Structures are given as C-alpha cells and as structure tokens.
Amino acid sequence: MRRQANPLNTSPTTATKPVAWRPSLAKQKGETKHAALTERIIADIDAGVLKPMDRMPTHRDLARELGLSVQTVSLSYKEAERLGYLSGEIGRGTFVKARVTDRAGRMMLDHSANEVLDLSIIRGVYLDAHETASREILRELADGDNASFMRPCRPVAGLDRHRDTARAWLRTLGVTSGVERILVTNGAAHAIFLALSCIVRSGDVVLCENLTDHGIIGLSNILGFSLKGLPTDNEGIVPDALEAACASGGVRALVLIPTLNNPTGHVTGAARRSEIAAIAARYSVFVIEDEVYRPLIEENLPSITEMLPDLGFFVTSFTKAVLTGLRVGYLVVPPAYSIRAASILRVSSWSGTYLTGEIATRWVENGTAQRLVEIQREEARARQAIAREILGDHIASSHPLSLCAWLKVPPHWTEDGLVRSLTNQNVAVTPSEPFIAGPGHGGGIRICLGGRMNHASLAKALTIVRQAFEQLPPVYDIGAIG
Numbered sequence: 001m002r003r004q005a006n007p008l009n010t011s012p013t014t015a016t017k018p019v020a021w022r023p024s025l026a027k028q029k030g031e032t033k034h035a036a037l038t039e040r041i042i043a044d045i046d047a048g049v050l051k052p053m054d055r056m057p058t059h060r061d062l063a064r065e066l067g068l069s070v071q072t073v074s075l076s077y078k079e080a081e082r083l084g085y086l087s088g089e090i091g092r093g094t095f096v097k098a099r100v101t102d103r104a105g106r107m108m109l110d111h112s113a114n115e116v117l118d119l120s121i122i123r124g125v126y127l128d129a130h131e132t133a134s135r136e137i138l139r140e141l142a143d144g145d146n147a148s149f150m151r152p153c154r155p156v157a158g159l160d161r162h163r164d165t166a167r168a169w170l171r172t173l174g175v176t177s178g179v180e181r182i183l184v185t186n187g188a189a190h191a192i193f194l195a196l197s198c199i200v201r202s203g204d205v206v207l208c209e210n211l212t213d214h215g216i217i218g219l220s221n222i223l224g225f226s227l228k229g230l231p232t233d234n235e236g237i238v239p240d241a242l243e244a245a246c247a248s249g250g251v252r253a254l255v256l257i258p259t260l261n262n263p264t265g266h267v268t269g270a271a272r273r274s275e276i277a278a279i280a281a282r283y284s285v286f287v288i289e290d291e292v293y294r295p296l297i298e299e300n301l302p303s304i305t306e307m308l309p310d311l312g313f314f315v316t317s318f319t320k321a322v323l324t325g326l327r328v329g330y331l332v333v334p335p336a337y338s339i340r341a342a343s344i345l346r347v348s349s350w351s352g353t354y355l356t357g358e359i360a361t362r363w364v365e366n367g368t369a370q371r372l373v374e375i376q377r378e379e380a381r382a383r384q385a386i387a388r389e390i391l392g393d394h395i396a397s398s399h400p401l402s403l404c405a406w407l408k409v410p411p412h413w414t415e416d417g418l419v420r421s422l423t424n425q426n427v428a429v430t431p432s433e434p435f436i437a438g439p440g441h442g443g444g445i446r447i448c449l450g451g452r453m454n455h456a457s458l459a460k461a462l463t464i465v466r467q468a469f470e471q472l473p474p475v476y477d478i479g480a481i482g
Contacts, residue, residue, distance in 0.1 A: 018093070019054040022065055033068055037076035038083075045085050045096055056086065056094040117461035119447040120428040122262055122404050123324045125379040126452045130323055133368055137359050149358040156346045157338075158184030159354060165361040166330045169369070173294050174303040175314050181338050183331045183345055184352035188292040188317040189215050191331035192255065195288045195313040197344045198337050200225045204252040207245055209237055210438030211406075213262045213290070216255050217437055225252070229438020234397065236261060236268040239275040246283035253286040258304065260293035263435050263446040265402035270302055277307035288313045292329075295321035295373050296380065296401045310334050318360055320403065322372045324450075328352065328360040377401055383449040383458060390462040394469055396444055403450040409443055410469050417473050419445065427464045 023040045025033070044050045057065070059073045066073075077094055080086040087097040149159060157163065163179040170177060185191040192215065200206060202224030208216055210229035220227035230241045236258055245251055256276070258268035268276070280287045289304045294316055305312030317329035329352070333341045345351065363369040380401045387405050388395065398405035409415050415431045422429055430446045447465065449458065 017055065018057045018061070019050065021050060021054075021057060025066065034072045034075040034079070037066075037068070037073065038079045041076060041080045042083065042085055050096045052096055054096040055092075056096065058093065116426045116428050117453070117457060117464070118428045118451065119449070119461055119465075120430045121451065122320070122446075122448045123450040124320050124322070124376055124403065125383070125450045126324065127375065127379065129375050130372065133363075133372060134323070134325075137362065137368075140362075141358070146358075149354040152354065153350070156351045157342045158182070158352055158357060162352075162354070162357045162361050165364050169364050170314070170316070170330060170332065173291060173316060174301065175306060175332055177314075177332045181332050181335060183333065183341055184357050185317075185329040185331050185345070186349060186352050186356075187319055187327040187329045188290060188315050189329075190349070190352075191315040191317070191329040192216070192288060192290060193219060194331055194341055194344050194348070195315065195333070196223055196225070196253065196255070197348075198313075198333065198340050199286050200252055205250045207237075207242065207251055207254045207285075208437050209256060209261060209264075211261075211264055211432065211435045212255070212437050213257060214434040217434070227437055229436070231438070232264070232266065234266055235272045236266050237276060239272070239279060242276060242279050246279060246285055251283065251285050253288060254280060255288045255290065256304075257290045257293070259291055259297050259301065260399055260402045262293075263404055263430070263432075263444075264396075264406045265398040265404060267297065267299075267301075267399055273302055273304050274307065277304045277312075280304075280308060280311060284311065286311050286313065289315065291316045292320050293403070296377055298377070305332060310336070313337075318363075318369065321376055322360075322363070322369050326356060326360060328356045380449070382455065386455060386459055387447070387449060387462055390459060390466055391469075394466065404446050404448045406444050406446055407465075407469075409445060413469070413473050415443055415445060418468060421468050421471075421473070422465060425464050425468070427461050429465070 021044070023037070023044065025036045025040055028036070041050070056062075056077070059070050059077065062068075063070045063073045077086055077088070081088060081094075085097060086094050088094045152159065158166070160179070162184050163182050166182050166184060167177060167179050170182070183191070183194065185194060196206070196219060200223055204225045206220065206225045206227050207230055208227060209232050211232070212229065217227060228245065230245060231238045237256060242254070254276075256268075258273060260267060277287070279285075287304050287308055289312060291303070291314060303314060305314035311334060313334070314332040315329065318326040331341065360369065363372075380403060384398060384400050384402065384405070387398070391405070391407065394407050396406045396408040409418055419429060419431050432443050432445065435446070447462070453461070
C-alpha cells in the first residue's frame, strides 16, 4: 500500500491516539451497512468533524462501538481509502488524508524563515539587488506622472507601449510576433488559463509531461478537460509517446514546459523541439509552450510556437527569472485567436494590471530586467553547485540554471515517510503527488533553491536532507525496507 504524504504543517506526533469519533448511522432503504458507514466517514471529513491526520478508531473498536462486524468496518475504510479520504499506514493505523486541494494549499504557504527551512516553493532568488531595484522603481513612480497607465481601462490586451516592449522582450526569447498577437497577462498561470480557454472544451484530451506543474493539473479540474501525462526522458516528452497519443485520436492540445521543467529541471533540445512541432502539425494539435523559465537559459533554443504559427501559444513571465512578485506575463496567440483571447481576458480579469505592466516595461527599457536575470543565473549556478556538493547522487535530475532539483527516494524510505521526517526537522519539501499527470514518473521529491535563503541556510537545509536520506526510517516505516 502506498502511504500518503503528511501535510507539511502537521506533525504525526499529534495523531498518536485514535480520535474519539462515534458516528450515528442513518442507513437508507436498500443501502448496505458498509456503504452507510462510508458515507458518514466522507461527510464528517468534508464537514471538518474528522480533520487531516486524525487517527481513525481501529476496525475492531469501531465495530464494537457501532454493533457492526469487523469486516463491515474494514470494507468502509477500504472504500474511503479508494476515494482518497483515508490512508492506511502499516503498523500505525488508518488516518484521515488531507484532500489534494488542502495539501496543495499548505504546500504553497510561504513560511517564515524562522519557522522552517522552506525548500517547497519554487521561486526566483531574492537578494539585496532585487530589494534595491524594487525601491528605486517605486520611488520613481511616486515622483512621476502616472496618468498614462493609471487612468486608462483599455485596451484590454495591454497598453500599446507595454505590448511594444513585450514584443522586444519576446524577440530575445526567439519569438517574433506582431503586437496584435500579444496579450499582457497577470503572470504565466493566467496566460495558460487564457490559452486553454481559447481552444479546449469539457471532455477534450490535453497532453502534458507525466510530471508537470500542478497548475496544469488544477486547470483540468476547472475547465473539465482530460489531462494525460506522457513519458519523458532527460529532454522532456518522448516523441514516440506523443505520436502514439495523437494517433489514437481525440487530442486537442499539448501543454509543455520545454525549458527547466518544473519539477525535473529538464531542457528540451533544438532537435526534440522540432520533432514535437512536426508531430503536432501532422495531427493539428495545439501546443501551449510554457516558457516561464526561458529567460534564464543563455542557449539559443528555438521556440515551438515559431514553428507552429497557426497552432502555437507562447507563454512567459517575469515571476521566476526577474522578480517573484512581478506578476506580469506575455501570451502570444495564433492570429485567428487574438480577438477570442482578448474577449476571455476581458471577462476573466478585464485586463492585465497596468501598474505592474508599467514596472516590467520600464525595467525592460532601462536594462534592469536583464540585469536581474543575470543575477538569477549567477545565483542559480551557485545554489545548484551547493546542492550537487551536498546531495551528490541523490539528485535524479536538475540543471545548473534550474531553481529546483528532483531527488530520488532511497529504497528504504517511502516518499511520505521521508517528507514527514524532514517536516519534523523543520525542512519543507514537496513529494511527487502534486505533479503526477501520468504513469512512469518513478516518484521522488522536489527541492527548491530560490527565495531569500542565503547559502549557509541552504547548505544547512540540504545537509538535513542528506542525513535523512542516509538514515533508516523509524520503526513505523520499516515495512518499506527491502
């Protein structure tokens, strides 16, 4: 049985005794006893009566309390596990499982550096240079005439000057586009939402990497499309797998992160990009190219969107490469979708935020954006070097310019046991579950190297990770050994 990850802010020591839960069952006519108990378990979890990581009563104790057979309780627990509400742990019992949305929310909380060494959130580094640049631009805005960007509420796709500057920035990333195809968005996630909303309907099949950004997985729930992850290697999606999926029919779009994929850090080479574009063209499959990390790469890699002028959507932003809080994105759409994309932008947020768009524009124009990108590159290299020195062969995949690394879980550990152990030592990491979109991912945990953390704190956190990898798990995880 695969045991589930502990929520990052919950210690298992708080769940050593079974919760005092004695439900009253209201069995409907024709309903079995175990179905009624299953419904009560789910209802009480949804209502908050049973909370994440509460330890459930033993099968025997609950059966005795309710006058049921042990088999009936066991069937109910098993069904609640299958539905994702409970998690059985060998030698420890059955626990209430944090729902995916609850768990993702906790993982995305920005912890205080005094509370935890947080390697769970992927973000750009933040140094004194970023703080200084932020203060300077805010002073400049405070002292200037801001009417040109604070007064307008149109055009929806972005102010003309902002889109002109976007066009120049996109050229540095290998994308040549007229301004009529460019929309200024509130970050890359917003841009991907707009792109998918343009082309995908409920029930459509969308392909992606088998490990991908959890935002794509979330959008499949919101927009109702069927997300299918494809096998990957050290360059991303395997062309033969993409060909087979497209040949099977029904595929509407492919969403991929070809540069510094989150969470694995792989980079798709030029030849592989051409293969992917050729397959997409052959089957008329739209491609949404998420290049939020592209500014960090100095290599002159071609854009898939450029190869697919009628099928390609290009997405980038400033949040990872320039400044985490600068939530400005650029979306390039095929010519036929410029009006539709702007219409969806209008109903979803009216427009991108002109104030942050102005900051991005000025920083591109005066060279600050590029200077901060170069700082990100230098710092990413330094932090990846620290990670390689401390973790060595524990790193399954990464890249010298990536803001994260994907780690192999030692055979004597389970993912959830390892995450739980690190959490108890105030180190937050992310297991594979939020990223899983397809089979064959092999499991692992992601560590993130960005943020405000200095080199000494990073080394301390990574040393704790290495030491945990080299230790045997506690007795309650010993069943995983061998």
